[in-house]
Amino acid sequence: MSEVVDKARIAKDASYALGVLSAAQKNEALLKMADHLVTRQTEIIAANAEDLERGRQTGLRTSLLDRLALDEDRIASMAEGLRQIVDLPDPVGETLQEIERPNGLRIQQLRVPIGLIGIIYEARPNVTVDAAGLCLKTGNAVVLRGGSAALSSNLQIIKILHDALAASAIPADALQIIEDANRSSVDEMLKLNGVIDTIIPRGGASLIQNVVQNATVPVIETGAGICHTYLDAEADPVMASDIALNAKVQRPSVCNAMETLLVHEGFAAEHLTAIAKRMKEDNVELRGDRRACTLVPGMAEASEQDWATEYNDYVLNVKIVSSLDEALLHIRRYGTMHSECIVTDNQANARRFLAEVDAAAVYHNASTRFTDGFEFGYGAEIGISTQKLHARGPMGLPALTSSKYIVEGTGQIRQ
Amino acid sequence: MSEVVDKARIAKDASYALGVLSAAQKNEALLKMADHLVTRQTEIIAANAEDLERGRQTGLRTSLLDRLALDEDRIASMAEGLRQIVDLPDPVGETLQEIERPNGLRIQQLRVPIGLIGIIYEARPNVTVDAAGLCLKTGNAVVLRGGSAALSSNLQIIKILHDALAASAIPADALQIIEDANRSSVDEMLKLNGVIDTIIPRGGASLIQNVVQNATVPVIETGAGICHTYLDAEADPVMASDIALNAKVQRPSVCNAMETLLVHEGFAAEHLTAIAKRMKEDNVELRGDRRACTLVPGMAEASEQDWATEYNDYVLNVKIVSSLDEALLHIRRYGTMHSECIVTDNQANARRFLAEVDAAAVYHNASTRFTDGFEFGYGAEIGISTQKLHARGPMGLPALTSSKYIVEGTGQIRQ
Secondary structure, eight states, X not given: OOHHHHHHHHHHHXXXXXXXXXXXHHHHHHXXXXXXXXXXXXXXXXXXXXXXXXXXXXXXOHHHXXXXXXXXXXXXXXXXXXXXXXXXXXXXXXXXXXXXXXXXXXXXXXXXXXXXXXXXXXXXXXXXXXXXXXXXXXXXEEEEEOOGGGHHHHHHHHHHHHHHHHTSSSOGGGEXXXXXXXXXXXXXXXXXXXXXXXXXXXXXXXXXXXXXXXXXXXXXXXXXXXXXXXXXTTOOHHHHHXXXXXXXXXXXXXXXXXXXXXXXXXXXXXXXXXXXXXXXXXXXXXXXXXXXXXXXXXXXXXXXHHHTOOOOSSEEEEEEESSHHHHHHHHHHHOOSSEEXXXXXXXXXXXXXXXXXXXXXXXXXXXXXXXXXXXXXXXXXXXXXXXXXXXXXXXXXGGGEEEEEEEEEEEEOOO | OOHHHHHHHHHHHHHHHHHTOOXXXXXXXXXXXXXXXXXXXXXXXXXXXXXXXXXXXXXXXXXXXXXXXXXXXXHHHHHHHHHHHHHSOOOTTOEEEEEEOTTSOEEEEEEEEOSEEEEEEOSOHHHXXXXXXXXXXXXXXXXXXXXXXXXXXXXXXXXXXXXXXXXXXXXXXXXXXXXXXXXXXXXHHHTOTTTOOXXXXXXXXXXXXXXXXXXXXXXXXXXXXXXXXXXXXXXXXXXXXXXXXXXXHSSTTSTXXXXXXEEEHHHHHHHHHHHHHHHHHTTOEEEEXXXXXXXXXXXXXXXXXXXXXXXXXXXXXXXXXXXHHHHHHHHHHHOOSSEEEXXXXXXXXXXXXXXXXXXXXXXXEEOGGGOSTTTTTOSOXXXXXXXXXXXXXXXXXXXXXXXXXXXXXXXXXXX
16 A cells, blocks of 8 residues: 555544544643654754755755754744644534424534645645644644655654654544655545545645646645735825835735736826835836836836736736726736735725625735735634635634534434 | 637626625526526427437436426426525625724625536436526526536526526526537536636536546535444334334435444344334345344345445345444445434433534434435525535535625735
8 A cells, every 4th residue: 555545544544533632632732742842853953954955965946945944943933833723712613503493303513623634735844833733723634745855854843743642632643744755645645535535735836736736635725816906096195005015025925915006097197106116116126018118117018928927026017907997807817816905095996896806805905915814813824715615715723624414303204 | 719618708707797796686587587487388398308309219218318307397396496596595795704903904704606606417407497596596607517418408498597687687698508518518617727616516426426536626526425324222213213214215316315224233133123124115125244134034145345335226234233333433434424323312322423423414313314405494405515625514505605805904014
């Protein structure tokens, strides 16, 4: 039997015992996990050094080496992340619905764990700890498949977490990591229907697309963000400029950052040059449609491809529109249903934008950068779902649960 | 452009206008649809006669011809189904959550339509009307792909529904049917990510498996039911017998009917022969494990394959178990997470069964035949989900919705 099938079955078997544990039992285990990470950090740092050395030898980019690197501070913050998860309410067991039927049947719909979750991610050891914590807290067993560049670190972390779980109510078998670095191990996970209940990809566009295109197991897609900010004719100029700047430059590398600025012609005439100036001062490269290029000297013309690109970088498309409708059509065509914003003092236009734009989060007079589980007050974030089933937008702990109907009778049969 | 891509894009474009209609506007359109079906029933019956004639020529089985046939009564009941959908509350627009953040952001999570739903089903013209009604009621555009044996009936029905919609607020474009009878048109639908938001298969196991195995679009799986009834040592004999009989024979062809009876050895010794006798009187063929065969003379031995088969017929597996744990293990191994039942007066055993069995619906002292949207009081049923994401168990109208965050600010930017 392959490593994937073997470990997934072991984890699935363990999921039944894990699924009925109390919040207190799970929290106690998570705290032990946090403690063990800190007390055994030298082992983690040693394993991580192997990964880093191998990464340098194979020419891993500096930014990837940085994401891979662990030190005392980063391990402390991984442990702190687990402690924060402990402080969150456990959604499992919540009553979602109670139904009394005329025939006397009593039906309760309860929140239950999903069962066994597969997480596929890149060479980021912090995701190993975070995903383990989130899944176990919600009573789910988990099979992790991280990027191979982090394998030594991940194996050491899992070894330590297994030791922590050995002295807890959570069966250590519920936490598994795949060592097979071949891509085929990912493919195998994606098709393990009946064992793995859900796959969640965490990473860049190509990783996510591979999962979406090849999985037969249900997937929660945490997708790309081509986010727009639309400055309406009646936008407040200072607010518009501040929100646009924040959406673009506060952290350009993330999915809720703005990629395209849509500006009403009535607003652009007077205010676009000032906004463009601030963007340039912040090292943003601007690419515009023809009308924007006329207003802002020296701006390159955006290509068709540019409108459909998630830069995650200091690059911004700018388009002048003649109406709210033109802005809505552009968003419908190029948006990825992630986060979209209108800045305006016109309440009717705001209402239309909020109602008609089809996205996980739609904003009126606030930066799209707020689309985030912590900013929404969820205290955790599994990811930001850009699909419409199960969960949409920032996902807190309830996104890692399913439900189950409990039907209690006194001998009822169907007529 | 292919028919599928063309019609799906047209439907998607129409979904935006449909998505913001009021419940009253949608209900008015649905009532028109119902009226038109009845007043133009002769056209439907004529088209249906073509399908039936072709079906007879191609040797369609009698049971399939029966499902395909339409008459005045069946058309009246299709229209009545639409009127019942009108009477149900519209879930769209419901506030699921309101969050006030310390920074003043006001976040609302609202129920919204999914967008464009693809329905893939067999040669049952009533599903054409039912699926159209359920999707449009919830503000979703829909692309239907029914079994080719019903094509003439389906095209005539859609023509009539389009005429009804022409005089309504719902754009007729939101309702599309695929005429291409080649299997490739199904395959195309399954991969139309970004246009079709969700695929729902309605039909038998092979249709559903084709969708699950090949779709890259998110799917709501409405799956098979290998349902068990466990008669515990402390089951009331009369209740146990009545529930087992009902679960098996009241309608054996459906997914919530029982396929395997698990009987505690302490109960079996005294009561199994009487239950077996009633089953045989109702023409149920029994297949047992070795111990059951010893207790019930003339029972054939069940094969490994039998335990894993959804008969949907007058056939029942019977297994004697020595403990609740053995019953739980059997269900874990062979169950399809649909509906599972324990009959017992022992409250501790009942609690364990309800907590530990991983299924959409778990029953204590009632027949599994109640797993049904109407029996749960939902007034509609899109299907019974056997997956764990999005919806699980009988799906009412809310299963056809997604959600969206509306974030209102006063210029907030992220620090």
